[in-house]
Amino acid sequence: xxxxxxxxxxxxxxxxxxxxxxxxxxxxxxxxxxxxxxxxxxxxxxxxxxxxxxxxxxxxxxxxxxxxxxxxxxxxxxxxxxxxxxxxxxxxxxxxxxxxxxxxxxxxxxxxxxxxxxxxxxxxxxxxxxxxxxxxxxxxxxxxxxxxxxxxxxxxxxxxxxxxxxxxxxxxxxxxxxxxxxxxxxxxxxxxxxxxxxxxxxxxxxxxxxxxxxxxxxxxxxxxxxxxxxxxxxxxxxxxxxxxxxxxxxxxxxxxxxxxxxxxxxxxxxxxxxxxxxxxxxxxxxxxxxxxxxxxxxxxxxxxxxxxxxxxxxxxxxxxxxxxxxxxxxxxxxxxxxxxxxxxxxxxxxxxxxxxxxxxxxxxxxxxxxxxxxxxxxxxxxxxxxxxxxxxxxxxxxxxxxxxxxxxxxxxxxxxxxxxxxxxxxxxxxxxxxxxxxxxxxxxxxxxxxxxxxxxxxxxxxxxxxxxxx
Amino acid sequence: xxxxxxxxxxxxxxxxxxxxxxxxxxxxxxxxxxxxxxxxxxxxxxxxxxxxxxxxxxxxxxxxxxxxxxxxxxxxxxxxxxxxxxxxxxxxxxxxxxxxxxxxxxxxxxxxxxxxxxxxxxxxxxxxxxxxxxxxxxxxxxxxxxxxxxxxxxxxxxxxxxxxxxxxxxxxxxxxxxxxxxxxxxxxxxxxxxxxxxxxxxxxxxxxxxxxxxxxxxxxxxxxxxxxxxxxxxxxxxxxxxxxxxxxxxxxxxxxxxxxxxxxxxxxxxxxxxxxxxxxxxxxxxxxxxxxxxxxxxxxxxxxxxxxxxxxxxxxxxxxxxxxxxxxxxxxxxxxxxxxxxxxxxxxxxxxxxxxxxxxxxxxxxxxxxxxxxxxxxxxxxxxxxxxxxxxxxxxxxxxxxxxxxxxxxxxxxxxxxxxxxxxxxxxxxxxxxxxxxxxxxxxxxxxxxxxxxxxxxxxxxxxxxxxxx
Numbered sequence: 053x054x055x056x057x058x059x060x061x062x063x064x065x066x067x068x069x070x071x072x073x074x075x076x077x078x079x080x081x082x083x084x085x086x087x088x089x090x091x092x093x094x095x096x097x098x099x100x101x102x103x104x105x106x107x108x109x110x111x112x113x114x115x116x117x118x119x120x121x122x123x124x125x126x127x128x129x130x131x132x133x134x135x136x137x138x139x140x141x142x143x144x145x146x147x148x149x150x151x152x153x154x155x156x157x158x159x160x161x162x163x164x165x166x167x168x169x170x171x172x173x174x175x176x177x178x179x180x181x182x183x184x185x186x187x188x189x190x191x192x193x194x195x196x197x198x199x200x201x202x203x204x205x206x207x208x209x210x211x212x213x214x215x216x217x218x219x220x221x222x223x224x225x226x227x228x229x230x231x232x233x234x235x236x237x238x239x240x241x242x243x244x245x246x247x248x249x250x251x252x253x254x255x256x257x258x259x260x261x262x263x264x265x266x267x268x269x270x271x272x273x274x275x276x277x278x279x280x281x282x283x284x285x286x287x288x289x290x291x292x293x294x295x296x297x298x299x300x301x302x303x304x305x306x307x308x309x310x311x312x313x314x315x316x317x318x319x320x321x322x323x324x325x326x327x328x329x330x331x332x333x334x335x336x337x338x339x340x341x342x343x344x345x346x347x348x349x350x351x352x353x354x355x356x357x358x359x360x361x362x363x364x365x366x367x368x369x370x371x372x373x374x375x376x377x378x379x380x381x382x383x384x385x386x387x388x389x390x391x392x393x394x395x396x397x398x399x400x401x402x403x404x405x406x407x408x409x410x411x412x413x414x415x416x417x418x419x420x421x422x423x424x425x426x427x428x429x430x431x432x433x434x435x436x437x438x439x440x441x442x443x444x445x446x447x448x449x450x451x452x453x454x455x456x457x458x459x460x461x462x463x464x465x466x467x468x469x470x471x472x473x474x475x476x477x478x479x480x481x482x483x484x485x486x487x488x489x490x491x492x493x494x495x496x497x498x499x500x501x502x503x504x505x506x507x508x509x510x511x512x513x514x515x516x517x518x519x520x521x522x
Numbered sequence: 523x524x525x526x527x528x529x530x531x532x533x534x535x536x537x538x539x540x541x542x543x544x545x546x547x548x549x550x551x552x553x554x555x556x557x558x559x560x561x562x563x564x565x566x567x568x569x570x571x572x573x574x575x576x577x578x579x580x581x582x583x584x585x586x587x588x589x590x591x592x593x594x595x596x597x598x599x600x601x602x603x604x605x606x607x608x609x610x611x612x613x614x615x616x617x618x619x620x621x622x623x624x625x626x627x628x629x630x631x632x633x634x635x636x637x638x639x640x641x642x643x644x645x646x647x648x649x650x651x652x653x654x655x656x657x658x659x660x661x662x663x664x665x666x667x668x669x670x671x672x673x674x675x676x677x678x679x680x681x682x683x684x685x686x687x688x689x690x691x692x693x694x695x696x697x698x699x700x701x702x703x704x705x706x707x708x709x710x711x712x713x714x715x716x717x718x719x720x721x722x723x724x725x726x727x728x729x730x731x732x733x734x735x736x737x738x739x740x741x742x743x744x745x746x747x748x749x750x751x752x753x754x755x756x757x758x759x760x761x762x763x764x765x766x767x768x769x770x771x772x773x774x775x776x777x778x779x780x781x782x783x784x785x786x787x788x789x790x791x792x793x794x795x796x797x798x799x800x801x802x803x804x805x806x807x808x809x810x811x812x813x814x815x816x817x818x819x820x821x822x823x824x825x826x827x828x829x830x831x832x833x834x835x836x837x838x839x840x841x842x843x844x845x846x847x848x849x850x851x852x853x854x855x856x857x858x859x860x861x862x863x864x865x866x867x868x869x870x871x872x873x874x875x876x877x878x879x880x881x882x883x884x885x886x887x888x889x890x891x892x893x894x895x896x897x898x899x900x901x902x903x904x905x906x907x908x909x910x911x912x913x914x915x916x917x918x919x920x921x922x923x924x925x926x927x928x929x930x931x932x933x934x935x936x937x938x939x940x941x942x943x944x945x946x947x948x949x950x951x952x953x954x955x956x957x958x959x960x961x962x963x964x965x966x967x968x969x970x971x972x973x974x975x976x977x978x979x980x981x982x983x984x985x986x987x988x989x990x991x992x
Binding site: 053055057058059061062063065066067068069070072073074083085087088089090091094096097098099100101102103105108112115116117118119120121122123124131134135136137138139140141142144145146147148149150151152153157158159160161162163165166168169173176177196197198199200203207210218219220221222223225227236237238240241244245246247248249250251252293294349355356357372373375376377378379380384387389390398399400401402403407410411413414415416417418419420483484485486494 | 523529533536537540544553558560561564567569587588601604607608614615616621622629630635638639643647691692693695707711714715720722763826847848849860870877880883887890953954956
C-alpha cells in the first residue's frame with residue numbers, strides 16, 4: 053500500500069468510525085450468528101496478489117460487522133463498560149504509526165517517561181496513597197488488564213514471603229493466598245498460573261452487602277499460620293464484578309500488616325469514580341496496600357488495553373521479574389536512574405499506551421471526566437428508583453456507582469428467560485450473575501454516549517418484556 | 523471532542539504518520555536525552571478544562587518526539603525489526619474504533635472466528651504441522667508476545683506433567699524444564715513467573731553454531747529422572763535472539779517424545795521466513811512440538827502486539843487456565859462448539875487484533891510478503907560479504923536469514939566503543955550481544971522500508987567509524 057492509498061483509506065476508516073460511534077444504535081447490540089457462521093464465509097487461504105483496501109474493508113462491513121457485539125453502543129449495559137473515545141482512538145492510531153517499543157527506557161525514553169508521569173498524575177487526581185507515586189519507592193505501570201496485574205502482584209507477594217527463594221527455587225507449597233468469595237475470577241486464575249494452586253487460595257466469606265469479612269480473613273490467616281503455612285497474599289476488591297461490593301480496605305489492611313501479608317487491591321471498574329472528590333472515600337485505607345490497580349479501559353474513555361498498576365515498593369516486583377541478558381544491557385539501565393518497564397510486567401515488548409491516556413486526560417480535562425462519571429452514576433441511581441417502583445422487581449444488592457443488580461421477584465427461570473428475550477430482541481444488552489444463589493440481572497452503565505434517555509428506554513423495554521407476577 | 527474535531531484531527535494524524543514513515547531518515551534513530559529530561563518538561567497535573575487536540579499534538583511533536591527511538595526508520599538495525607505497515611495501522615485504528623472485547627466467542631463472534639481463521643491460514647502458508655490447525659485437537663491464538671506464549675506453554679506443560687494437580691494443589695517442586703544457554707531470557711523469566719523456579723530450568727549447552735545439543739538434553743533429562751525429578755518442559759528455538767541459531771527440532775522432538783516431555787518451539791523472529799518455500803526447512807521436525815509461536819509483530823509488517831501461539835492439544839491449555847464464574851456463563855460456551863480465547867491466555871479481556879493481521883495478509887498478498895522477506899535476507903547476505911571482505915572485521919556466527927553478527931577483530935572495548943560512537947552519531951542504530959564470551963555487534967535487517975541502499979550506507983558508516991587494526 054502506497055502513502056496516497058493509506059491517506060485515502062485512513063480517511064475513509066476515520067469517517068466510518070465517527071459515523072459508527074455516532075449511530076451505534078442502528079445495530080442490534082448483540083449479533084445473531086451461530087458458531088462457525090462467520091468463518092464459513094471466509095476464503096480458505098489469503099490471496100497471492102495484494103488486494104485493494106476498499107475490497108478488504110467492504111468484506112469487513114459485509115462479513116464481520118454483523119458478527120460483532122456493539123460494545124460502544126449507548127445501549128450496551130453488559131459486563132463492564134470498556135468505553136472508548138475520540139482522543140483515545142487518536143492515541144492508539146499514533147502509537148501504531150510510531151511503532152516504538154518501550155521495553156527499556158533506552159528503547160524509547162519518552163514512552164517510559166510519559167507513562168510514569170501520567171500514572172503519577174493519576175495518583176494525585178484519584179487521591180491514591182502517596183506511596184504509589186514514582187518519586188518514592190513505588191510507582192505505576194500500564195498493564196494490559198487487571199488479570200495481569202493480579203498475576204504480577206501475586207508473584208511479587210510470593211517473592212517477598214519467600215525472601216526471594218520462590219523465583220530461584222520454585223514456589224514453596226506452604227504459601228497461601230486469600231480473597232473474598234465475590235472476588236473476580238482472575239484472582240483464582242492467578243493462583244493457577246503462578247503455581248500457588250487454586251486450593252491454596254482461601255475464598256473468605258462475605259457480609260450481607262457482599263463485602264469481605266475482615267474477621268474471617270484474620271481467622272483464616274491465623275489458622276494457616278498455626279498449621280505451618282506461610283500466608284503471602286490478600287486480594288481485596290473495591291467494586292466487585294457481580295455487585296460492586298466494596299471490601300473494607302482499612303480493616304483488611306490492618307489484618308495484612310499484623311501478619312506481614314501483601315495486600316493487593318483491585319478497583320478495575322470502580323477506581324475511575326475517584327476522579328470525583330465525593331467518591332474518594334472508596335480509597336479509604338488504601339495506604340496499607342502493597343499494590344493497586346484500576347482500568348481506564350473500563351470507565352475512563354480509554355481503549356482497551358489500559359490497566360494502571362501501582363506498587364508501593366517497586367524493588368520487590370522488579371527483583372521477582374527481572375532477567376537481564378547481554379542483548380538488553382545498556383548504560384541507562386546500569387546507571388539505575390531509569391525505569392525499564394519490561395521488569396514490571398510479563399511480556400518483554402510493550403507499545404506506547406501512555407499516549408492514549410495522556411490524550412484522554414488532556415482532551416477531556418478533569419472537569420469533563422467528573423461530569424461524565426457523575427452522569428453515569430445518576431443514571432444508575434435513577435434506574436434503581438424505577439426498579440424499586442415496579443412491584444414485579446426487586447434490587448438484588450445495594451445499588452452502587454454505575455451498577456444496579458436487580459431481579460424479577462419470581463424464580464430464576466423467569467429471570468433467565470427475561471434476559472434471553474432482551475438479548476434476542478437486540479435493542480439493549482444486559483448480562484447476569486448470581487447473588488445469594490439467585491439469578492440476577494446486571495445493569496452496568498458507563499458507555500461514552502449513554503444518557504438518561506437510553507437508560508429510560510432500556511427500563512421501558514425491560515418492563516415490557518417482564519411477565520406479570522405469577 | 524466532537525465528531526467533526528475527531529475527523530479533522532484524525533486526518534492530521536494520518537497525514538503526519540504517512541509523512542513520518544516516508545521520511546523517518548530525517549531523525550537520528552536513537553534519541554539523545556538524559557534520564558528525566560522528558561518528564562521535566564511536562565506539567566505536574568492534567569488540565570481542569572479540556573484542551574484542543576492541536577495543542578496536545580503540538581506538545582507531542584515538541585516534547586515527546588525528540589525522546590523516541592525511531593524503530594520504523596529504515597536505518598534501524600537494532601534488537602529485532604518490530605516493523606509496521608499501512609494496512610496494519612488501519613487494522614489497529616479500526617479495532618480501536620470498534621472497541622469490542624473478544625474474551626468470549628459470545629462477546630464478539632467475528633473477533634474470535636477471524637482470529638481462528640487467520641491463524642489457520644498461517645498454518646498452511648508457513649507449512650506448520652497440521653496438528654496446529656483448529657480443525658483437529660489444536661489451534662492458534664494471538665498473544666501479546668512470545669514471552670506470554672512461553673508462560674502459557676510452560677503452565678500447560680506443568681499441568682500435563684502433574685496430571686492436572688499443578689493448578690489445583692500448586693506446582694510440584696520436582697518439576698523441571700530445559701532450554702539452551704542461547705534461549706531468549708523470556709524462558710528464564712517464565713520459569714520465575716510460573717513458580718517452577720529458575721534453578722529448575724536447565725540451560726543445556728550448545729554446539730559451535732550455538733544450537734542446542736540434543737545429546738546433552740537427553741543426558742540432562744535422564745539424570746533428572748534418575749534423581750526423582752519430573753521433566754516437564756523443553757523450549758527450543760528456531761532463530762535465537764543473539765545469533766539466529768536453529769536448534770535441531772527433529773532430534774529434540776525425539777528426545778521429548780521418549781520422555782513424554784512438552785516441547786515448545788519459539789520462532790519469534792525467524793518464523794515469518796517460512797512464508798518462502800525455500801525457508802520452510804526451518805520447520806522441519808516441528809511435528810513433534812506441543813506448542814509453537816512466532817511474531818508477525820517482528821518481521822511480518824504487523825504492529826506490536828501480535829504473537830501467534832499454536833498448541834497441538836488445546837484441551838490441556840484450556841484445562842490449565844480456565845476458571846468460569848457465573849457472570850461469564852453463556853449458551854455458546856456451554857454448547858462447546860466455540861473457542862473462548864480468554865482460556866488460552868493470561869488476561870481476560872482482549873481486543874480485535876486479528877483485524878490487522880487479516881489486513882496485512884490481504885493487502886500485501888502472499889507474493890509481496892515473499893518478495894519483502896527475500897529482499898531482507900538478500901541484504902543480510904550482502905552485508906555479510908562486505909564484512910568478510912574487510913580485514914578488520916570477522917563474522918561472529920554463521921549469518922542466517924536477516925541477522926549478521928560480526929565484530930572488529932580487536933578487543934571487546936574497541937567493539938563497545940564502535941557501537942557507542944555509531945549510536946551517538948545517530949544515523950543508524952545497531953545493538954549488541956555476547957557470543958563465545960566476546961562482545962559482538964548485531965545487524966538485524968527487517969524494517970519495512972529498509973533497502974540495500976540503507977544497508978550499504980550503514981556498512982560505509984561502520985567502516986568509517988571503525989579503527990584500523992592495532
